[in-house]
Amino acid sequence: MSTRRLFDIDGRTERYRSVLRENWFTYLLIMPVLLFLIVLMWLPFLQGIYMSFNEWPFGGDPTWIGAANYEFLLNWEPFYTSLKATAIFSLTTVFQLGVALAAALAVRELRRGKSFVSAAFLLSYTMPPLVIGTIWAYLLEPDFGPVFGYLTELNVLGETIYWGSSGPMSLAVVMFVTTWTFWPFMFLIISASLESIPEELYESARMYGAGPIQTFLRVTLPQLKSAILVALSIRIIWNMTKISQVLQLTNGGPGYDTSILAVLLYQFAYERGQMGVSYAIGIVLLVMTLGFVFVFIREFERASEGAGA
Amino acid sequence: MSTTGYDATGVTLKATAYGVVAFLVLANLVPFLFILSVSFMPPSEFFTDPHLVPYEPTLEAWTSGFEELRGNLVNSFLIGAGTALLALAITIPGAYAFARKEFYGKTAGFYAIISAMMFPYILLVIPIMDLWTALGVYNTIFGMILAYQVFVTPFSIWILRDFFENLPTDIEEAAQVYGCTQFTAFVRVILPLAAPGIVAVGFLAFLTGWNDFLFANLLTTGTGPVPAVPVLYGTIGGGSGERVYWGKLMAETLIIGTPPTIIYLVARNYLESAFSV
Structure with missing residues (x-):
């Protein structure tokens, strides 16, 4: 033996x-x-996990406090507000998918001008997100921004809306701007996948007398499934962790109503200097996103196999 | 004319498609028109009734905005270019190996790298702030270039691997028959053929360095090499009631936003082929 x-x-x-x-x-x-990747990702990540069990002021020495950071969060009312905001905010990914799918299907029908149209679509995605956030902060400014300016002048609204003081409206604004900024990413992936669907499939669908809706449900959608899931899982994680627009538009307020977890993490690190608590929030965020990583890998594999065959 | 009744669903479908496209194009372009317009307005005009064409156009916002941002734009450019170069240097060999070689641990290694794309990067900022301070690269351009590799390397490997993979399999051997070594075959045959992918990755890496806010804001302080994007942050004052010179601010958003857009328009053919999953 x-x-x-x-x-x-x-x-x-x-x-x-x-x-x-x-x-x-x-x-x-x-x-x-x-x-x-080991030095830039895994080492900092492991250090971060250790951090979350310490009281760790920025630039200072850590003190081991066990799970106290997590206990603090669980007993802290705004943490739940933040969780709720994160869950609602993540719906922006679904809106992005809706717009991107409609856009990709519509562009496919175009005879000419495809190139101009997709260039116009991509404009919002190529600029820095903070730039787009700043632009919308002006456009939606209640007192002299053009959106509410025209709405009141044309008597659609009796008076302007100070959305910044209402939690639900602030969240809606932040979600709108995020959707407006990032849907072109999904559009890119979905239209690339749409282009690669073999024409024969459509022909045989037509031969069997399928209408446009049936063709979409039975041919287009199944063929797009992998691309959609890859795009969805990437975007859902990226949306949850991009904070520049939220910071610029609402700074997480009013109160904590638009403080999604990533914003809360930023505030604890940058404004309060409590790195330990901040990282504990990060771990919660990571756990929430983990499932999507597996979806991504599985579908990525499937998509590349399909491409190879 | 006689065909109108012939394919009613087809016509409706086309009409809907054109409607959707027209709506989305307008929804994307009109906001920028307003921003362009306000950037030429003198301060007194923001507070009057909304109008698209400035009554008394002025370049003042653009010149003062550019003046204010000049140093930061240089920093952004250096960071973007450095990010692209370093990313290419470390990912080209790796992507080549993943595409053209068989070795133990290939699949696992590939997914270990690719799944880094899904990592919520915001989690790395805090430990990296700490680590960078210890290493002495906090608040330096080099430190920023280094940090952006976390974002850039996974998708670079992904895109480049696909490019290398799609090249004909025996092309290196053919080159070797004609007297190339393995290395010169790579440099003279493979690299030129993969140029579109390399260009795409370079541009995307540059955009990452130019566009990012998170690392840019957290890894620099006012005394250091602050890139252009974080300068915009906090200018609105979070509803502090402070008066904002919107014209200048909007001119600055366009100044910062234009280079990535130009780059995109130049590189879009490469980028679109890179995005086909």
């Missing part, structure tokens, strides 16, 4: 050694990327 195991270990190290000898150049090629 013991000799066998010894033999095994010998065999195994021998195998590793030969794998290394044959492929050392390949491993050398991927080394930089792996090294960067």
Whole structure:
């Protein structure tokens, strides 16, 4: 028994050694990327987990306090406001999908001008999100921004709306701006996938007498499924963690009504200097997003297999 | 004319499609028209009735905005360019290996890298602030370039791998027959063929460096190399009632937003082919 195991270990190290000898150049090629990701991602991440169990002032020395940061959050009323805001805010991803799908299907019908149209669509996505947030802060400014200016002048509204003082309206504004900014990303992925659907599928659908709605449900949608899930899972995580627009438009207020978890994390780190609590919030956020990572990998795999076949 | 009754659903479908496109194009362009207009207005005009064409157009907002941002724009450019170069240097070899070589741990390694794309980056900011201070790169351009590699490397590997993978399989061997070494075959044959992917990745990396707010704001302080984007932050004053010179602010948003847009328009063919999942 013991000799066998010894033999095994010998065999195994021998195998590793030969794998290394044959492929050392390949491993050398991927080394930089792996090294960067370990140093830039995994080490900080592990340090962060350790941080969340400490009282850790910025630039100061940590003190181990166990799970006290998490306990603090669970007993802190605004944390629940923030969770609720995060859940509602994440619906922006669904709106983005809706707009992107409609846009991709509509653009497919165009005979000409496709290039101009998709350039126009992409405008909001190429600019820095904070720039777009600042632009909308002006457009939606209640006293002299053009949106409410025209709405009151044309008597659609009796008087302007000070949305900044209402929680639900602030959240709606933030969601609107986020949707407006980021839907083109999904549009890119979905229209690329739409282009790759073989024409024969449509022809045979037509031959069997399928109407436009049936064709969409039975042919287009199943073919787009992987692209949609990849786009959805990337976007849902990115939306939840992009904070510049929320900070610029509402700064998380009024109260904590638009403080999605990522904003709360930012405020604890930057404004209060409590890195430990901040990271504890980050862990909660990570747990919320984890499921989507698996969806992403599975569908990514499926999509690349489909492309290879 | 006689075909109008012939394919009613087809016509409705087309009409709907054109309607959707027209609506979305307007929804995307009209806001920018207003921003452009207000950036040419003198301060006295913001507070009058809304109007699109300025009564007394002035360049004042643009010149003072540009003056204020000049140093920051240089920083943004250096950070963007550095991010792109470093990203290409570390991901081209890796992507090549993932596309063209067989080795133990290939799939696992690839997904370990790709799934980093799904990591909520905001979680890294705090430890990186701490780590960068310890390493002495906090508040430096190099520190920013380094930090952006977290965002950039995963999608670079993804895009470049696809490009390398789609090249004909025996092309390196053919080059070697003609006297190239493995390395010169890579440099003279593979790299030029993968140029569209490399250009796409370079542009995307530049955009990441230029557009980001989070790291830009947290990894620099007022005394350091602040890029252009964070300058906009806090200018509105979060409803503090302070008077904002909107014309200048909007001119600045356009000054900062234009380079990425131009880059996008130049590179869009590359980018669109890179996005086909």
